[in-house]
Amino acid sequence: MRSLKQIRSFVAVFEEGSFTAAAQREGATQSGISQHIRHLEESLGAELLVRDGRGVIPTAHGERYYGECVAILRRLDLAEAEISRASALGGEVRIGLMPTFTRAVLAPTLDRFIAVAPTVDMRVTEAYSGVLTDLVRKGELDFAVVPGFQGAVGLSTTLLIRDREMLVASKNRLGQHLTPICLKEMDPLKIVVPGPQNTRRRTIETYCASHGVAIERRLQLDAMMGTLDFVASSEWVAILPGVMMVNDLDGARFDIRPLDQPALYSDFVLIEPTRRVLSPAAALFASLLRETTEQTITVRQARMRDA
Amino acid sequence: MRSLKQIRSFVAVFEEGSFTAAAQREGATQSGISQHIRHLEESLGAELLVRDGRGVIPTAHGERYYGECVAILRRLDLAEAEISRASALGGEVRIGLMPTFTRAVLAPTLDRFIAVAPTVDMRVTEAYSGVLTDLVRKGELDFAVVPGFQGAVGLSTTLLIRDREMLVASKNRLGQHLTPICLKEMDPLKIVVPGPQNTRRRTIETYCASHGVAIERRLQLDAMMGTLDFVASSEWVAILPGVMMVNDLDGARFDIRPLDQPALYSDFVLIEPTRRVLSPAAALFASLLRETTEQTITVRQARMRDA
DNA sequence: GACCCTCTATCAGAAAAATTAATATCGGAA
DNA sequence: TTCCGATATTAATTTTTCTGATAGAGGGTC
Numbered sequence: 001m002r003s004l005k006q007i008r009s010f011v012a013v014f015e016e017g018s019f020t021a022a023a024q025r026e027g028a029t030q031s032g033i034s035q036h037i038r039h040l041e042e043s044l045g046a047e048l049l050v051r052d053g054r055g056v057i058p059t060a061h062g063e064r065y066y067g068e069c070v071a072i073l074r075r076l077d078l079a080e081a082e083i084s085r086a087s088a089l090g091g092e093v094r095i096g097l098m099p100t101f102t103r104a105v106l107a108p109t110l111d112r113f114i115a116v117a118p119t120v121d122m123r124v125t126e127a128y129s130g131v132l133t134d135l136v137r138k139g140e141l142d143f144a145v146v147p148g149f150q151g152a153v154g155l156s157t158t159l160l161i162r163d164r165e166m167l168v169a170s171k172n173r174l175g176q177h178l179t180p181i182c183l184k185e186m187d188p189l190k191i192v193v194p195g196p197q198n199t200r201r202r203t204i205e206t207y208c209a210s211h212g213v214a215i216e217r218r219l220q221l222d223a224m225m226g227t228l229d230f231v232a233s234s235e236w237v238a239i240l241p242g243v244m245m246v247n248d249l250d251g252a253r254f255d256i257r258p259l260d261q262p263a264l265y266s267d268f269v270l271i272e273p274t275r276r277v278l279s280p281a282a283a284l285f286a287s288l289l290r291e292t293t294e295q296t297i298t299v300r301q302a303r304m305r306d307a
Numbered sequence: 308m309r310s311l312k313q314i315r316s317f318v319a320v321f322e323e324g325s326f327t328a329a330a331q332r333e334g335a336t337q338s339g340i341s342q343h344i345r346h347l348e349e350s351l352g353a354e355l356l357v358r359d360g361r362g363v364i365p366t367a368h369g370e371r372y373y374g375e376c377v378a379i380l381r382r383l384d385l386a387e388a389e390i391s392r393a394s395a396l397g398g399e400v401r402i403g404l405m406p407t408f409t410r411a412v413l414a415p416t417l418d419r420f421i422a423v424a425p426t427v428d429m430r431v432t433e434a435y436s437g438v439l440t441d442l443v444r445k446g447e448l449d450f451a452v453v454p455g456f457q458g459a460v461g462l463s464t465t466l467l468i469r470d471r472e473m474l475v476a477s478k479n480r481l482g483q484h485l486t487p488i489c490l491k492e493m494d495p496l497k498i499v500v501p502g503p504q505n506t507r508r509r510t511i512e513t514y515c516a517s518h519g520v521a522i523e524r525r526l527q528l529d530a531m532m533g534t535l536d537f538v539a540s541s542e543w544v545a546i547l548p549g550v551m552m553v554n555d556l557d558g559a560r561f562d563i564r565p566l567d568q569p570a571l572y573s574d575f576v577l578i579e580p581t582r583r584v585l586s587p588a589a590a591l592f593a594s595l596l597r598e599t600t601e602q603t604i605t606v607r608q609a610r611m612r613d614a
Numbered sequence: 615g616a617c618c619c620t621c622t623a624t625c626a627g628a629a630a631a632a633t634t635a636a637t638a639t640c641g642g643a644a
Numbered sequence: 645t646t647c648c649g650a651t652a653t654t655a656a657t658t659t660t661t662c663t664g665a666t667a668g669a670g671g672g673t674c
Contacts, residue, residue: 002383004311005661019622032662034623045391051622053670061390068386072379076309079375083368084352312632326651339633341652358651360641 096144099224148267180260188216322461403451406531455574487567495523
């Protein structure tokens with residue numbers, strides 16, 4: 001009577017907030033999902049979801065049942081992972097990274113990963129956090145690394161790294177490379193910022209507003225690589241996570257100075273679907289990514305002490 | 308791909324140790340069970356059970372997977388119980404009791420239960436522990452109360468009550484009713500015992516052998532009521548759990564004296580299928596049964612102090 | 615309020631999966 | 645070897661699931 005398909009359908013509808021979206025995610029039709037939910041509700045003898053013409057809202061029963069269902073799916077996934085993938089580093093790993101990570105730490109991580117797990121079919125998607133979050137929830141990525149945030153339905157979150165934010169400008173424009181800098185004491189900034197849909201935008205604006213940083217002009221640029229290129233060849237500056245800039249610590253192209261008074265830190269978290277368990281290969285990649293990132297930060301701190 | 312039917316089939320085969328028995332329990336055919344297991348093994352890419360011509364033996368993978376599966380089924384059952392049965396005292400309750408319990412504590416328990424849960428369809432099966440255990444494992448009983456023992460696959464065990472064993476004889480044959488008695492100091496016993504398939508047989512033999520109790524003659528009688536009747540009208544004695552004898556504390560029919568030096572205690576446990584969760588009604592009955600039994604024991608202890 | 619847009623429910627036919635009964639096969643015991 | 649009790653296999657059948665089309669319900673907009 002009860003089936004796992006019904007449960008998976010319910011979890012998908014709950015997380016996506018919509019039958020239609022759930023159908024897409026599960027590779028099914030809206031009609032099929034609708035019937036699964038109906039049968040589930042009938043056999044439980046209780047409503048789980050209220051259809052409100054504009055999507056669905058779970059009932060109290062639905063909320064509780066969802067929690068159990070996710071836990072059950074996860075446990076099943078874990079049990080099966082133990083048997084079939086049993087420590088074999090194979091299969092495919094699909095991860096999502098923001099440009100922050102693809103710029104500098106991806107390459108060395110990949111080097112190490114491929115050396116250890118040569119047979120894994122590796123796929124990296126570069127996108128901004130909103131897109132990555134959706135892809136992870138849909139199950140199209142094993143995990144993604146995104147800015148720390150306040151949770152999302154169906155995702156589990158683990159802190160991967162905490163990194164310092166840097167003021168970046170072209171060479172010889174900021175003075176003492178790699179030494180702390182207090183923005184409040186500078187001339188008004190001509191600053192490049194990402195669009196409002198980007199989590200970083202709010203972080204930066206909040207920092208500037210609450211610490212009296214003067215801004216002369218603001219330029220909205222939603223391309224990370226473009227931002228760096230533009231900054232390198234102009235008098236504009238940008239605020240970027242330090243982890244992006246590890247290959248430019250020599251000062252050949254950029255002046256890089258950590259924000260100070262107060263320092264600004266950004267969290268990056270690993271998100272994965274709660275209903276699933278990371279494969280050994282994916283878990284390995286995640287730990288290598290963390291290690292590599294931590295090493296680059298350590299290297300930078302050493303350089304900063306020297307400077 | 309994976310389905311709950313497959314998982315339930317696997318759990319049944321594991322617990323019954325046989326495809327054929329599992330098929331019966333699940334109300335399916337042996338062929339269907341066989342296919343479910345095959346699909347499960349194929350999709351996991353691992354053997355779970357070794358067919359050895361004389362039943363099945365789980366592999367190491369099978370053992371681990373079984374544990375997870377039971378936990379998952381139980382959790383699902385719990386989740387659904389919370390929703391559909393939500394504290395409604397209804398449906399049916401099927402329990403199994405040994406004659407030990409049906410003789411004296413069943414009636415008052417039923418009285419109390421029916422007063423509180425008048426709409427429940429109540430079914431009591433009287434049998435010895437082996438039969439009850441099988442019925443519980445097959446899911447045909449919600450729970451049963453049997454002598455404490457060393458676990459069985461697929462069953463969870465909870466101690467219900469610990470009771471003192473009594474020497475029972477017809478009136479005026481044992482001397483001081485309700486006072487402790489040391490068997491070693493008695494003349495050789497003419498004792499009625501149950502057959503070797505009964506758990507009590509071993510308990511009694513062990514006690515007698517290890518505490519120097521002399522036995523003149525032994526009579527094997529596998530009927531509890533018959534035993535009592537025979538004892539009441541002869542010079543034979545029996546060793547019985549105190550809880551059976553609460554209605555005979557007045558000494559009108561029997562002399563009853565607790566074994567002493569050392570006292571002999573018997574545990575009675577509640578067994579239920581691990582994969583399921585007791586319905587609220589069943590749980591209520593279990594707790595009433597325990598309460599009632601404890602009360603009878605308390606009453607007896609008061610009488611014993613007086614004696 | 616009429617209209618439109620988006621979402622879910624329902625239905626019947628098509629496809630897929632589970633189930634069965636019959637039978638083959640295997641392994642151990644006498 | 646032969647038999648017995650068990651599981652595996654197979655093909656036909658039954659049941660369930662899935663789909664595509666369509667109907668209906670609920671908000672937003674003009």
